[in-house]
Amino acid sequence: MSNSIPEIRDLDFMLVIGSNTTEAHPIIGMEMKIARQRGARLIVADPRKIWLTEYADLHLQLKPGTDVWLINAMAKVIIDEDLVDKDFIKTHTEGWPELKANLAKFNLPEAEQATGLPAEVIRAAAIEYATTRKAAIYYTLGITEHAHGSDNIFSLANLVMMTGHLGVRHGGLNSLRGQNNVQGATDAGATPLYYTGFQSAEDPAVRAKFEKAWATDLPATIGLNLNAIMEGVKEGNVKALYVMGEDILISEPNTNHLEKGVKELEFLIHQDIFMNETTKYASVVFPAACFAEKDGVFTNTDRRVQRVRKAVNPPGNARPDCQILADFARASGYAMPDYKDAGEIYAEIASLAPRFAGISHERLDRTPMGIQWPCTSPEHEGTAYMHKDGPVKGKGTFVVTNFRPSVEMPNREYPFSLATGRVLYHYNSGTQTRRDSGTMDKVGECQIEVHEEDAAGLGLKDGDMVKIVSRRGGIKARVWISGRVQKGCVWMPLHFVDAAINKLTIDAGDPLAGTAEYKVCAVNLLPVKPGAERAERSELVESRPVLGA
């Protein structure tokens, strides 16, 4: 997020695009509802009628994968209505003439055709955003999980910069990060592109700095991103994996193909709190401590570094991941320092990364609100919103974007467009939430949301079992005529190992970010004969072992 969570309740306008906020980020959803009750306007752009639309002034129910059309058409309206922030563009940006020229072709009649939204509605949304001062945009994986995810984000960034909604307290372009420490993982340098603190892995000076600090020579080239590593596994170029805290055979797209590759790996280390699909092929399993059993920091979606504190001991011989990694490095012949605690590791990070230089465990312990980076010195109070004195990189670059359809469009054989996502009651691969009774009472099995008319056409009723097939695999789930999906679209949650949706999804990735296209792939629905269904309630729930009911 360029801006902060506490600002939300004082906004006058919110555009939420590709974010099922009330389910995926419930507490940010609460803040949006508070803002709405205080009189802010809320526009939700989403192919699905998500819960948040019940609170929205306007729901832009666009066709899946047509975000670039919607956003660029809004941008063109803002130009045509002369509502651009000329001062901001002149002072803080580059590439405006090229962008303006390219946007000329995104006219409203064609946008209406492409997105399925009335031209007047697109126009009204654009004008309202451009003319409201305290206006912010929120997006999540509905924007990024496309083969053209980067184009979606560049288009949004163009919209934000051309209206000058950047570098101010109530505004910005806010990506709601999905996992507890997804921001912190990249911050820490678990990415092929950067060493910790976003220092380029291709920059020889950066490499030299880390070679000195880490007292060894380091690779001269950047490595493979996650999507490319998984491709390498499938193709047999990547021969060994160390997997920490992820079930790649549930979470990665096109898992049938990936599973074949994982079987062929020469060596696989898996480190986790529960056995899962990936463990089946592990050469070694390291038992890890969960968040309640260790110390450290998580960085949330508004760049807020906050403490994780140990409350109880890990079970049996499980150990904190830090300790396992350090011991493993030493067993592999690298002289990893003998850290006395996580605070000492954080101090090493802070000493190497200027943007975290002012953060320490001691300071975080005194700061219940956490500290938002950049925080460059112990006196620096942190950064509630970015780009205050103009874009951090100097000039904000307008990037010309053009519409590219999704890789796999529905056809006669696979007539439905499948999108995947989260429900409120579960979390990702479900290893944690499928082990709790109430979350299972709310949503105990995988359901596929189907449009009423599509269901009628196939002779399906609410609650029927159906087989969902794509070019890559098939799974079963129960039909839910939810009234939330458009005709021709279906939607499924990703939490259920019994109905592993990533057997269906396509492993096409965004060319820049490597992010997989979880939001659009083509599937068909085949009714399951009565008797062939099976109850898929997970076996994982138990009454609490010692506390009883």
Added chain:
Amino acid sequence: MADTFTITVDGKPVEAHAGEMVLRAAQRAGVHIPTLCDDKRLEPAGACRACLVEIDGQRRLQPSCAWKVAPNQNIKTQETSKRVQRHQDVLVSLYMADHKLDDEGLPVETCNGNGLREWAQECQTLSLDPVEAPRAARPGDKNPYITFQPELCVLCARCTRYCDEVEAVNAITLTGRGSETTIGTAGMRGLLDTSCELCGGCIDTCPTGALVEQKAIEILPHQIERKVRTTCNYCGVGCQMDLNVAKVDGIEQVVRVTSPPPGETVNDGNLCIKGRFAYDFIHHKDRITEPMIRKPDGKLHGVSWDEALKFAAEGMKKVQQRHGPKALGFISSARCTGEENYLMSKVARAAFKTGNVHSCAAT
């Protein structure tokens, strides 16, 4: 009117901000005024009457939670006003006549504490005959998390106002009339069959423990050994929460998750169903407890840490020697801490000379 001015509370000057209520200014100055229905996150309700104070120029006592500050205002609380103290003695006694009492005649303690009990201990209570109040719960409610104990409800409506003003799902509401008034749902259905999202905010805001978490209902506050402030491990909002640790059969366990006070953290004391309730996984029997290696029989066998680490290091080194560092991949985790992700990148780059390190942060 100036933005900030001074009022007098019990003879002492207190800084006040224009537009705020007397109770807020007093609380900020550390003045204790009892209240049941006040929650910083909610609009003032003036419902419970516990916070009544004497205000110069006002004939009647006024609710400090719903009375705006004004320059030179002179306020008296129970500390300096006999009238306020007498009001509180009577009011708390009336509440207790319609409340479950323990053997000592005090409002019962619950796993969620009981604000009425604390308040009664500050007052000279009167012995009144119990009120016959047929307030009903929802007997058919099968939800496993949230329990409503109607005999402890004081009808302050914090839960229903929270459900409306903060969570905005309006699953619960005040229903019925007179002494039958209770916390109801549409058609008195169980919470699982309403718009309730099981966020548990009603439990957090309930002042008397009428709404409590079902899971460890028998563990009272004094049995909690410590509360550990930490960051939720689910989504990216970064809610702060307090893990409540108690000994169960001699073993320390997380038995409850509670919210930090409103206004203190980024989540303003709010949590969702996952953060507040979905913690059973921590002490679940399926947790992996021993390092394991796959032996020639194709099965995983428990081994010592030394053996597992040696086996793992040799295995990775062999592949590195045979195929080069580019044949290795290190998958870090957005579920793990910053320090752990840093070490994973260091292991990949420094120990194995490969840049093939990424986390599920790719999205």
